[in-house]
Amino acid sequence: MKTVIDAHNIKKIYNPETVPVVAVNNVHLHLERGEFTALVGPSGSGKTTLLNLIGGLDKPDNGSVIINGVDITRLSANKLIDFRLHNIGFVFQSFNLIPVLSARENVELIMQLQHVKKAEINVRVTSLFRQIGLEDKMDVRPAQLSGGQQQRIAVARALASRPQFILADEPTANLDTKSADNLLDIMAKLNKEENMTFIFSTHDQRVIERARRVVTLVDGQIHTDSSPVSVHADYPVTA
Amino acid sequence: MWFRLAWKNLWRNKHRTSITTAAIFFAVILSIAASSLQDGVFDNFIKNMVSYYTGYIQIHQQGYWDHQVLDNGMLRNEQYETRIRGQKNITAMAPRIESYALASFKDLTKGCMVVGIHPEEENKITGLQKKVIAGDYFDHNGGNTVILSEGLAERFSLQVKDTIYLISQGYHGALAAGKYLIRGFVSFGSPELNDQLLFMPLKTAQEFYAAPDLVTSYVLGLKFDKTLESTVSNLRQISGDTYEVMSWKELLPDVDQHIKMDKGSMYIILGILYLLICFGIFGTMLMMMVERRYEVGMLVAIGMKKGILAMLFLTESIFTVIIGSVTGLLCSIPLVYYLKEHPIRIGGEMAETYKRFNFEPVFPASTDPSIFITQGLIVLGIGLVLSLYPVITVFKIDPVKAMKK
Incomplete structure (x- = not known):
């Protein structure tokens, strides 16, 4: 298996000079291509x-x-932005689509930043919308879509850059049960069929149950790193 | 794509964009209208002062202006006159002989200024013929006739074809005396001129003052008053030390000073206006950046370079500023032309006050294109400088902090 992420002994302290808060403490995390991992914790x-x-x-x-x-910690701010553009897909809790652009334009935007040719953009956009099941909503603006639909467009946007992996920060937090299940189905399918690596931070039990690996964090440290069932038994996850 | 995105972003909050555009629109209109009125009023004032009597430029014998007596006059020099007339910005050259005299009619006597003029040349500069309100203007010959200013005629209760008596000191101390037929009356907007001027043909005046071929000044008319300084400079080169060449600013220093002071206070008013524009534009930009902070953070997170984002925001701001400036500029054109054609007229005591200070009580607007260009560019510049705020904010933004709710 190809290693996608290798975080080694990472530490992050906020307010080091006033009231230090250790947010992440000596974490080691190793992810292979095709993993479907949930980061959980209070x-x-x-x-x-x-x-x-x-x-x-x-x-x-x-x-x-x-x-x-x-080693992305050694990259300059500008190179890091470029690295993110070509290697990492992001899905945020509150969708964050650009309201003035149509669903298609939101997805196209990331490819335009990558200077992908117009013809290829069209092919990829059509394919992505087929994958998320929203071919009929391509020219609709985000405000006319449901939360679930918007999050699916956000997933398509994250996939558009052909990243190494997708980071999703509480992707189902603002969705109803049906929409959340639908989104998870799509992500699971992409993971299975295209071997796309997903890492979620979540409180959602449904996400945890469908993850193939669950990493539990407590006080900035990895508490457990195992299957969902054992995590569920070991550490009660609540919103 | 970026232009399209910038254009779409512009209309995502219609109220905000409208407020910013309106602030710029009205700022351009107000600054243009204020500057046009100011320039128009002063242009009119200068034109009044200069065209009524002084002329844009005068040439005298060196030293005449400090000691304005006939003995400091100059003999006419045809060669010199031809050279001056040949200058491209000179439209007319009117020789004058000026001195004071006592005028008498029946049992009344009053001091007046006798001005010997070349009727045709004088008319080209001061339009004296148009100011005739009774009787006639001088014909080619002129003869032994005079034209009185309205105020002077009223003082004597004179009628056209009455005879007035003049007595004065002539050239080199000679006695000057004569009686003259009144040919007509002229009216001036300036009360000062209206109360004391008495015109006669140049030759008649030279005979009266026993100063054949003598003149005290050449009064020059200009095609373009904006090139006054360079014209004066050219004429000084031609005239050498024999003659003194003076612009109206030197001839009427009080007027020039008054204009400068008034323009200074107008700059303060315009400065306050520009400051208000700054607050208006900056306020909406501040609001916009607060609203879109999360989005900017998100765009940086997904890989949009800050330079591109900055360009996007700059384009949006430029769109707003240009829309406001151009529409303001376009709308100000008919407004200013209307104010030129239908100048604001003031009446009552205020008008009298204006007249006392040699102002015509009208506020015409100037349509000088430089006003539109300058004011449009100033507001555009203010807008563009303020547009740097979103650019700086974008470059400073930390996506993690920006996306924290």
């Missing part, structure tokens, strides 16, 4: 911080994050 356990560090949005105070052989 609020303030460091899930989002760990995702931000892995996603290159934040820099650790100690340790290294190696993605596809590149």
Whole structure:
């Protein structure tokens, strides 16, 4: 299996000079291609911080994050943005589609940033919308879509750049049960059929149940790293 | 794509965009209208002062302006006159002989200024013929006739074809005396001129003052008053030390000073206006950045370079500023032209006050294209400088902090 993420001994302290808060403490995390991993833990356990560090949005105070052989902690801010564009897909809790663009334009945007040719953009967009089951909503603006539909468009946007993996920060938190299940079905299908690597931070039991690997964080440290069933028994996850 | 995105972003919050555009629109209109009125009023004032009597430029014998007596006059020099007339910005050159005299009619006597003029040349500069309100203007010959200003005629209760007596000191101390037929009356907007001027043909005045071929000044008319300084400079080169060349600013220093002071206070008003524009534009930009902070963080997170984002915001701001400036500029054109054609007229005591200070009580607007260009560019510049705020904010943004709710 190909290693996609190798986070080694990473540490993040907020307010080091005033009231230090250790958000992530000496975490080692190794992810292979095709993993479907959930990061769980109570609020303030460091899930989002760990995702931000892995996603290159934040820099650790100690340790290294190696993605596809590149230590992203050593990249300059501009190179890091470029790295994220080509290697990491993001799905956010509150969808974050650009309201003035249609669903298609939201997905196209990321490819335009990558300078993908127009003809290829069209092919990929059509394929992505087919995969998320929203071919008939391509020219609709986000405000005219349900929350679930918007999150599916966000997944398509994350996939559009052909990333190494997708980081999803509580992707089902704002969705009803049906929409959440639908979204998870799509993600699971993409994981199974295209071997796409997914890492979620979540409180949602449905996500945890469908994850093939569950990493539990407590006080910034990995508490358990195992299957959902054992995690569920070992550590009660609540919203 | 970026232009399209910028354009779409512009209309995502119609109220905000409308407020910003309206702030710029009205700022351009107000600054143009204020500047046009100011320039128009002063242009009109200068035109009044200069065209009524002084002319844009005067040439005298060196030293005449400090000691304005006939003995400091100059003999006419045809060669010199031809050279001056040959200058491209000179439209007319009117020789004058000016001195004071006592005018008498029946049992009344009053001091007046006798101005000997070349009727045709004088008319080209001061349009004196148009100011005739009774009787006639001088014909080619002129003869032994005079034209009085309205105020002076009223003082004597004179009628056309009455005879007035003049007595004065002539050239080199000679006695000057004569009686003259009144040919007509002229009216001036300036009360000062209206109360004391008495015109006679140049030759008649030279005979009266026993100063054949003598003139005290050449009064020059200009095609383009904006090139006054360079024209004066050229004429000084031609005239050497024999003659003194003076622009109206030197001839009427009080007027020039008054205009400068008034323009200074107008700059303060315009400065306050620009400051209000700054607050208006900056306020909406601040609001926009607060609203879109999360989105900016998200775009940086998914891989949009800050430079591209900054360009996007700059394009949006430029769109807003240009729309406001251009529409303001276009709408100000008919407004200013209307104010030129239908100048604001003031009446009552205020009008009298204006007249006392040699102002015509009208506020015409100037349609000088430089006003539109300058004010449009200033507001555009303010908008563009303020557009740097979103750019700076984008470059400073930390996506993690920006996406924290």
